[in-house]
Amino acid sequence: MSKPLTIADLKNLARRRVPKMFFDYADSGAWTEGTYRANEDDFSKIKLRQRVLVDMTDRSLATTMVGERAAMPVALAPTGMTGMQHADGEMLAAKAAEEFGVPFTLSTMSICSIEDVASVTTRPFWFQLYVLRDRGFVERLIGRAKAANCSALVVTADLQILGQRHKDIRNGLSAPPKWTLNSALQLATRPQWCLDMLRTQRRSFGNIVGHASNVSDLSSLGAWTAEQFDPRLSWDDIRWIKDLWGGKLIIKGILDEEDARAAADTGADAIIVSNHGGRQLDGAPSSISMLPKIVDAVGDRIEVHFDGGIRSGQDVLKAVALGARGTYIGRPFLYGLGAMGKQGVTTALEIIRKEMDITMALCGKRDIQHIDRSVLANTPF
Numbered sequence: 001m002s003k004p005l006t007i008a009d010l011k012n013l014a015r016r017r018v019p020k021m022f023f024d025y026a027d028s029g030a031w032t033e034g035t036y037r038a039n040e041d042d043f044s045k046i047k048l049r050q051r052v053l054v055d056m057t058d059r060s061l062a063t064t065m066v067g068e069r070a071a072m073p074v075a076l077a078p079t080g081m082t083g084m085q086h087a088d089g090e091m092l093a094a095k096a097a098e099e100f101g102v103p104f105t106l107s108t109m110s111i112c113s114i115e116d117v118a119s120v121t122t123r124p125f126w127f128q129l130y131v132l133r134d135r136g137f138v139e140r141l142i143g144r145a146k147a148a149n150c151s152a153l154v155v156t157a158d159l160q161i162l163g164q165r166h167k168d169i170r171n172g173l174s175a176p177p178k179w180t181l182n183s184a185l186q187l188a189t190r191p192q193w194c195l196d197m198l199r200t201q202r203r204s205f206g207n208i209v210g211h212a213s214n215v216s217d218l219s220s221l222g223a224w225t226a227e228q229f230d231p232r233l234s235w236d237d238i239r240w241i242k243d244l245w246g247g248k249l250i251i252k253g254i255l256d257e258e259d260a261r262a263a264a265d266t267g268a269d270a271i272i273v274s275n276h277g278g279r280q281l282d283g284a285p286s287s288i289s290m291l292p293k294i295v296d297a298v299g300d301r302i303e304v305h306f307d308g309g310i311r312s313g314q315d316v317l318k319a320v321a322l323g324a325r326g327t328y329i330g331r332p333f334l335y336g337l338g339a340m341g342k343q344g345v346t347t348a349l350e351i352i353r354k355e356m357d358i359t360m361a362l363c364g365k366r367d368i369q370h371i372d373r374s375v376l377a378n379t380p381f
């Protein structure tokens with residue numbers, strides 16, 4: 001294929017490079033995948049105002065998210081098992097984000113550990129926390145994130161129990177993996193991926209194996225994770241985490257105005273309007289359709305961030321116009337990583353930057369700081 005020009009090009013390339021079970025793990029949503037699709041589709045309902053004969057020189061996309069400088073209002077979202085899209089995936093993605101000047105968020109369920117990522121970066125990255133039942137393990141994780149100089153903690157609130165993705169079950173994707181003839185064939189047809197994987201030691205959950213009590217290998221890991229997500233999680237736990245962490249706190253997975261108000265009451269620094277990329281409550285509204293309502297409810301009290309369905313720089317601009325201070329991309333960077341490793345993550349960021357810059361200019365604006373609802377021709381939500 002010639003040089004990828006769109007996120008869709010990167011997705012097509014990734015489909016050819018990554019074993020099906022891991023490609024599907026990224027490209028899937030819960031149950032009917034209706035919310036997953038709506039996240040992408042609803043962006044196209046928003047139209048932009050074309051403006052002409054205004055000065056379009058000297059444009060700037062630079063901004064801040066929770067007080068940290070970002071080359072554009074885009075961060076890399078926390079995604080589990082990123083090191084299965086490409087060997088050492090989290091380390092490569094973190095380096096690409098650092099060079100580009102945007103925040104990188106490491107998932108609790110990453111393959112490379114907090115310490116691995118810290119060893120290849122010089123700028124502080126962000127750490128995403130799942131508040132698991134083993135609170136002692138949670139305390140140790142927070143301690144490790146502090147020791148690695150992480151500059152913000154992203155607490156995920158929308159995964160107290162696991163949504164179901166049919167593709168993962170059909171592909172036998174679990175910890176430990178269910179090895180079948182089909183999965184062996186999937187690996188055999190992706191030799192470069194296999195070679196890269198053989199060259200690294202990082203093939204398990206780096207933050208967990210060897211750190212959680214009784215988790216020393218893949219099979220004990222499976223039993224441990226199955227019982228660790230906590231259905232009793234409450235706002236009190238968020239306050240406990242906030243005190244324990246003591247630094248910048250971002251609450252991820254808010255899709256409702258009432259929850260947004262409760263999040264603002266905790267004194268957190270930001271919320272992320274998110275439905276986990278359509279991977280949890282199938283049937284929930286798209287993220288972008290909820291963004292303006294949540295901004296109206298709490299935008300004057302707390303920084304509002306956004307994720308879900310961004311596939312272009314135009315989508316980022318629309319989210320910023322609807323009040324997002326910053327956005328996160330999940331699948332776009334995973335597709336880039338699967339397609340071309342670190343260079344693919346950089347390419348995904350470059351594609352988004354270029355699209356955002358040109359769109360901003362054609363809307364008659366020169367500075368991302370001046371983007372508001374006035375650049376929209378309609379507001380369908």
Ligand SMILES: Cc1cc2nc3c(=O)[nH]c(=O)nc-3n(C[C@H](O)[C@H](O)[C@H](O)COP(=O)(O)O)c2cc1C
Nearest residue numbers: 026077078079080107156276277308309329330331
């Ligand atoms: C493969 C994959 C794994 C994910 N793992 C996590 C995770 O470990 N923690 C988390 O908070 N969110 C996780 N998410 C959700 C993302 O952080 C983000 O909310 C979502 O990907 C945004 O939607 P987008 O992929 O359309 O950009 C995951 C998403 C994907 C696609």
